Every structure is written in C-alpha cells, then in structure tokens.
Amino acid sequence: MALMNFLKPKNKLEEGGRCSVPIMQDEGEPERKCPNCHREIPLSRLLADNMVCGCGYHFRMRAGQRIKLIADEGSFVEMYKDVRAGNPLGFPGYDEKMAAVRAASSQTEAVICGTVRIGGCDCCIFVMDAYFMMGSMGSAVGEKLTRLFEYAAWKHLAVVGFTVSGGARMQEGLLSLMQMARVSAAVKRHSDAGLLYITVLTDPTTGGVTASFAMDGDIILAEPGAIVGFAGARVIEQTTKKALPAGFQKAEFVLEHGFVDAIAARNKQKKLLTELLKMHEGV
Amino acid sequence: MNEIPYERVKIARDNGRPTGTDYIKNIFKNFIEFHGDRYYADDKAIVGGIARLDGIPVTVIAIEKGHTVKERNYRNFGAPHPEGYRKALRLMKQAEKFGRPIVCFIDTSGAYCGVEAEERGQGHAIARNILEMTTLCVPVISILIGEGGSGGALALAVADRVWMLENAVYSVISPEGCASILWKDAKKAREAAASLKLMAEDAKSLGVIERILSEKEIGKKEFYDRIGKLIKEELDELSRDTELVGKRYDRFRSIGMDVIR
Numbered sequence: 001m002a003l004m005n006f007l008k009p010k011n012k013l014e015e016g017g018r019c020s021v022p023i024m025q026d027e028g029e030p031e032r033k034c035p036n037c038h039r040e041i042p043l044s045r046l047l048a049d050n051m052v053c054g055c056g057y058h059f060r061m062r063a064g065q066r067i068k069l070i071a072d073e074g075s076f077v078e079m080y081k082d083v084r085a086g087n088p089l090g091f092p093g094y095d096e097k098m099a100a101v102r103a104a105s106s107q108t109e110a111v112i113c114g115t116v117r118i119g120g121c122d123c124c125i126f127v128m129d130a131y132f133m134m135g136s137m138g139s140a141v142g143e144k145l146t147r148l149f150e151y152a153a154w155k156h157l158a159v160v161g162f163t164v165s166g167g168a169r170m171q172e173g174l175l176s177l178m179q180m181a182r183v184s185a186a187v188k189r190h191s192d193a194g195l196l197y198i199t200v201l202t203d204p205t206t207g208g209v210t211a212s213f214a215m216d217g218d219i220i221l222a223e224p225g226a227i228v229g230f231a232g233a234r235v236i237e238q239t240t241k242k243a244l245p246a247g248f249q250k251a252e253f254v255l256e257h258g259f260v261d262a263i264a265a266r267n268k269q270k271k272l273l274t275e276l277l278k279m280h281e282g283v
Numbered sequence: 284m285n286e287i288p289y290e291r292v293k294i295a296r297d298n299g300r301p302t303g304t305d306y307i308k309n310i311f312k313n314f315i316e317f318h319g320d321r322y323y324a325d326d327k328a329i330v331g332g333i334a335r336l337d338g339i340p341v342t343v344i345a346i347e348k349g350h351t352v353k354e355r356n357y358r359n360f361g362a363p364h365p366e367g368y369r370k371a372l373r374l375m376k377q378a379e380k381f382g383r384p385i386v387c388f389i390d391t392s393g394a395y396c397g398v399e400a401e402e403r404g405q406g407h408a409i410a411r412n413i414l415e416m417t418t419l420c421v422p423v424i425s426i427l428i429g430e431g432g433s434g435g436a437l438a439l440a441v442a443d444r445v446w447m448l449e450n451a452v453y454s455v456i457s458p459e460g461c462a463s464i465l466w467k468d469a470k471k472a473r474e475a476a477a478s479l480k481l482m483a484e485d486a487k488s489l490g491v492i493e494r495i496l497s498e499k500e501i502g503k504k505e506f507y508d509r510i511g512k513l514i515k516e517e518l519d520e521l522s523r524d525t526e527l528v529g530k531r532y533d534r535f536r537s538i539g540m541d542v543i544r
Contacts, residue, residue, distance in 0.1 A: 088489075088542040089480045093465075139539045146536065168433070170456045170464070173479045174491050175539040177433060177455040181441050182535050184410070185417040189532070192418065208455075210406030211394075211434040216414050230406035230434070231396030235460075240397050249401060259404045 032059065036225075052266050058223050060203055061266075063112045063129035066162055070125070070270050075117035080147055084108055085139035085172065094171040097133070107132055109140045110165070113148045118160065119274025121281065124152040127162040130204075136169035137209055142179025145213065149186035158196035158277055163214040167207020180212035187216045196280045200269065201228045201251065201260065219276060221264040222251035228260070289476040292458060294450040295429045296392075298355070301502050303345025303388045304330055306428065309507035310514070311336050311343055319370060323403060326367030328359045328395070331374045333383065337515050342378035344371050344439060345388035348429070361430075362395035365408035368438050372412050375419060384422040384518045387439040392457060394435030409438040416441035417535070418528050422521030424514055426496070427451040443521055443531050446494040446513075447483040448501075453491065454481035490538050 031040040036057035046052075050069050051059035061069075067076050087094045102108060110132040116125045126148055128135040152159045168176035190197060199217035201210075204227035211230055214220075222228055229249035237244055247253045254260050264272050294300070307314050311334035318325040331344040348361030355361075371387075378385045394405055413434075416423065425442035431453030447453060456464075458476035463469040486492045496513070500506045521527065 082544075084544045085539075085542050086544060088539065089478065091478050139542050143540075143543050168455045170461050170479070173455050173481065174453060174486055174489055175542065177437055177453075178491060178535065178538045180434060180437055181413055181417070182538065184413045184441075185532050185535050188414050188417045206406075208434050211409035211438075212413055213410070215404075215407040215410035228406075229401050230394065230409070231401065236396050236398060236401070242398065244398060248398065257402050257404065259407050 034059075050266050056224065056265070058203065058225055058266055060130045060164070062131055063127040063162075064106065066127050067112065067114075067116070067125070069266070070116070070118055070160075070162075070273065072117040072120065076114055076125070077116070078112060078114040079151070080113050080144045081108065083140050083144050083147075085143070085175075087171070088139065088175055089171070089173045091171040091173070097171075101133055105129075105132055109144065110135045110137070110169075111141045111144055113144045115157070116160075118270065118277055121158070121274065121277035123158040123160055123277060124148050124155075125160050125162075128164045128209075130164045130202075133169060134166035135164045135209070136166050137176060137179050138169035138172040139175050139179065141169075142176075142182050145179075145183045146186040149183070149190045153186075153190040153193045153195060156193070156195065158198070158280060159190065160198045160200070160273060160277075161213070161217070162200045162202055163205045163209055164202045165205060165207065165209035165214075167209060177208065180208050183213045184216060187213050191216075191218070196277070198273065198276060200264065200273075201254075202226050204228070206230065206232060215259070220260045221262055221269070221272070222254065222260045224251060224263050224265055226251040228254045284474060285477045286473065288452075288479070288482055289458065289473040291450055291482050292430075292452050292472075292476050295452045298348070298350050300429055302350060302361075303347040303390055303428065305502070306388045306426075306507070306510070307334065307343050307345055309504070310511040311341070314343065317370075317374060320366040320373055322369055323366045324364075326359075326364050326370055327357055328361050328363040328391070329367035329371055331371060336386075336511065336518070339515075339518070340381075340383050341518070342374050342383050342385045343388075344374055344385065346391045346436075346439065348390055359395060361391045362393060363391065363435060364395050364397075364400050365403040365405050368394070368408040368412050371439060372408075372415055375412075375416065375423075379419050379421050382421060384522065385419070385424070385442075386514055386518075387423070387425040387442065389425060389427045389431055389436045389439050390429035390451075391432050391435050392430050393432035394438070409434045412438040413441050417531065420528055422518055422524075422527060423531075424517055424521075426510075426514075427453050427492075432457060441531075441535070443527060443534065444494070444517055445492045446496055447486055447492050448496050449483055449498050451483055452481040453483075453486050454479050 037055035314334035458472035462471035
C-alpha cells in the first residue's frame with residue numbers, strides 16, 4: 001500500500017500547513033521570502049532542501065539542480081547542448097535579450113536534454129528552465145526535444161520530462177508555433193513504438209507547452225501548487241471580467257478537473273519515478 | 284515602419300469576409316452537419332460534418348466566427364472551447380475510419396480563454412488534436428481563411444497541405460498580446476504585427492504553408508469554384524500517396540531547420 005500513499009493527492013498548502021520548525025541562519029546571508037508562510041528562509045537552507053520551504057511551498061528550481069535531484073549520481077549525459085537558433089525573424093531586441101540571458105546562465109537554451117539513470121533505470125530526460133526566457137519554446141528548444149524523442153524511440157528508452165514554460169517564444173513567431181507540431185509528431189512516434197513518456201508539470205506550465213507535449217504524457221504528474229494552464233490567469237480575468245475561482249490553475253485544481261494523474265512532492269519524485277519506470281521495464 | 288502587416292490583420296478580422304460556413308456552403312454539396320464531442324457539449328464555434336466534393340465524400344471542419352453581432356455571439360466569435368476541438372478530433376478519427384479525406388477551414392483569433400475552457404482542459408484538447416493529426420492516415424488540407432490564432436488554429440492545421448488566403452494572417456500570438464507583453468502597451472500592435480511576420484508571404488517563405496490563395500472575386504461563385512477545384516486536385520494527388528504519414532512527419536520536421544545551428 002505504500003505506493004497508494006504517494007499517489008494520493010496531498011495538498012499541504014491548502015491545509016494552511018505553516019511550519020513551526022525554527023529556522024537557524026547566519027547574519028547577512030541571502031534569503032527568500034516564502035509566498036505561502038511568509039517567513040524569510042536562508043537561501044543556503046532552501047538550496048539544501050531542494051527549494052522546498054518547511055511549510056511545503058515549492059520554489060522554482062533551476063534545471064541543473066533538478067537533474068542532480070532526480071538522476072543517479074554521475075549518470076546524466078547531456079545531449080544537443082550546442083543546438084541554437086539565432087534570430088530567424090530578425091525580431092527587434094531578441095539577439096540582445098538572448099545574449100544577456102546566456103551570459104547570466106550556464107545554459108544556451110531553455111531546456112536541457114540527455115540520457116540518465118533514475119533508480120537504476122536508463123531513460124531519456126528533458127528539464128526545462130524557468131530562469132531562461134521563462135522556459136519559452138523557440139526553434140532550438142523544439143529541435144532538442146524532437147531529437148530527444150527520436151533518439152528515445154530509436155534506443156527504446158522511456159522519456160521523463162519536467163516542463164516549465166510561459167509558452168511559445170513569440171520572438172520566433174510562427175516557427176515557435178510550429179515546434180508544438182514538431183515535438184508532438186516525435187512524441188507520437190515514440191508513443192506508437194509502445195514506449196513510456198512521463199511528464200512532471202512544474203510551476204508554471206502554460207501556453208503552447210501545455211497545449212502540446214506537456215499534456216501528451218502517458219502519465220502526467222504535477223508539483224504541488226504549480227500553475228498549469230493554457231491561457232494566463234490575468235488574460236482570462238481581463239477577457240471575461242469575472243473573478244477567478246480559488247486555486248485556479250493550481251496543480252490541485254487541475255487534478256480535481258481530471259487532467260493530471262497525481263501530485264508529486266519534490267522530495268518524493270525520484271522514488272515515484274523509479275517505481276513507475278520499474279513497472280514499465282521490459283515493455 | 285511597415286504598415287502592411289497590421290492592415291492585413293484588420294482585413295483578416297473584417298466581419299464582411301466569408302466565414303467557415305460560407306466556404307462549406309459554396310464549395311461542397313450535400314453537407315450534413317454532425318454535432319457534439321460525445322463528452323460534454325456541442326461547440327458552436329466549430330462546424331463539422333460530411334459533404335461531397337465533386338461527388339467524393341469528404342469530412343469538412345470549419346471554425347465559424349459569424350458575420351452579424353448576433354451570429355458572432357452565437358459562435359463565440361470563433362473562439363472554440365475544448366469540446367470544439369474534441370468534436371473536430373472525433374470527426375477526423377471518423378474520417379480516418381471510413382477513408383475520407385479531411386478539409387479544415389481555420390478562422391480564429393485563438394482558442395477561447397476562460398475559466399470553463401481551462402477547467403475542461405483547453406491545453407489538453409489542443410495537444411490531443413495536434414498529436415493525433417500527426418498520424419491520421421487520410422489526406423488533410425487546412426486552409427487559413429482569416430485569422431490563424433496560435434495553438435487554437437494549429438489544432439486544426441497539422442495537415443499535409445496548409446494554405447492561406449492572401450489576406451489571412453497566421454501568428455503565434457496576436458499583435459496586441461505581443462505588444463502588451465513585450466512593451467507593456469497594446470497600442471504598439473502595429474509594430475508587433477510588423478515584427479511577428481504573420482502575413483501569408485512570410486508563412487510561405489518560412490516553409491509553414493505551401494500555397495497562397497488569391498482573393499480575386501472573393502465571396503463570388505468564381506472564387507469558391509476556383510478554391511474547390513484546387514482542393515479537389517490536391518486531394519486527388521494526396522489520395523494516391525502511400526507514404527502520407529511519413530511525409531507529413533517530414534513536412535513538420537523540416538520546418539525551420541535552416542535556422543538551427
């Protein structure tokens with residue numbers, strides 16, 4: 001029954017799960033304020049806790065750190081690291097923006113792809129990064145994902161994907177939109193080959209990513225409190241001039257409406273993914 | 284600044300332009316409309332069914348905006364809910380079962396953005412259509428007749444051939460949306476339209492569409508006859524193709540490859 005326990009949705013946040021554990025910290029250390037329990041948490045402590053507050057609030061996490069959390073030690077091999085797309089439409093300001101984002105990041109694009117071992121199971125993995133142009137999908141992101149699914153189909157490997165995205169990258173116009181079709185086509189081939197694809201939706205997964213490969217998983221998990229939706233909440237409010245229901249587009253709301261399989265807290269994800277991958281071994 | 288792109292946006296949105304059902308009525312014969320997605324409801328923003336084109340049965344699906352205020356309200360201004368996309372997918376799978384080609388007419392500012400649409404899985408519905416369309420084993424032609432608004436348009440445009448009317452636009456985001464996100468000012472929509480490369484010529488040069496359809500005599504019999512003839516000829520050719528699904532994969536796989544480094 002242990003498995004059933006973590007498949008059951010838990011929502012500590014809505015239980016008002018404030019935490020009474022005192023926080024020790026050095027003076028002058030950088031801290032982050034938790035939007036849920038409003039406490040100041042030292043960054044070092046947050047990093048050590050995989051960016052999860054004691055109250056259960058999940059902060060956003062960089063792709064590299066996430067891979068460290070999920071991958072068996074030393075097993076991750078990055079693929080397609082050098083895939084880039086330039087500025088295909090000559091969109092004003094895009095080159096400068098990309099240059100600035102790249103300078104501030106160790107990454108060249110908004111997704112990291114590769115092969116990995118999770119709990120001893122070989123698979124392909126992609127992890128999107130909210131800190132890189134809000135995880136937006138342009139030609140390079142689409143190309144990397146398409147290649148990854150083609151590779152996984154060829155090598156007969158499952159794909160585990162962590163999504164976080166503001167949607168298609170508008171600076172690449174129609175070419176960004178086309179990535180939804182390109183990646184989906186590769187996902188379909190992978191799926192038709194009888195292979196497993198698990199998505200983990202993290203905060204926020206929206207727009208063209210939700211409307212394509214994020215929702216294409218055989219199994220769809222979501223992090224607690226993650227915003228998952230197609231249209232942005234503010235746009236909906238402005239369009240419909242109606243107040244939004246409580247918890248709108250939160251992972252728990254999306255679960256309630258039947259679009260994710262389970263909520264998976266970050267510290268339990270590796271165990272859950274391992275279990276799921278093992279159950280599909282030899283498929 | 285180039286004013287033409289935003290002028291095109293205005294033409295594409297003009298409520299005097301022929302809408303989806305005008306094309307169905309004037310190009311096809313014996314149209315029988317089929318309603319409902321079998322899960323939740325019938326979405327009035329998407330009209331679909333079977334009809335004959337030069338005697339051949341085809342499945343026709345159109346996003347309908349309506350002309351008058353009353354019609355536009357009834358059609359939700361051509362902004363489909365998830366059930367609209369699910370109805371379209373149901374009809375496409377039905378077409379596949381019976382070996383009928385599929386013709387889609389697209390005209391939407393985008394999938395509806397509202398609370399109910401989110402609750403019923405707008406993202407999931409669009410994702411599902413895109414995924415399933417990649418492997419439909421019957422010919423699919425999609426024609427953008429007015430606005431091609433982002434994922435809401437792509438959900439009916441994963442086709443073997445994608446065509447655009449000469450004044451239609453196809454874009455990842457509306458010029459207003461782009462301007463308000465990038466420059467916090469929706470009034471800069473003209474500049475956004477110029478930067479987004481959303482005109483038919485742009486889509487063609489990016490390899491996103493195969494053909495631009497002239498709007499000569501738009502709305503007249505000659506116009507519909509000409510388009511009907513083009514669809515028929517193309518369907519004849521596609522129907523003979525035994526590697527349709529593989530070629531559709533390659534069609535999308537190769538889009539934008541020249542920009543990858």
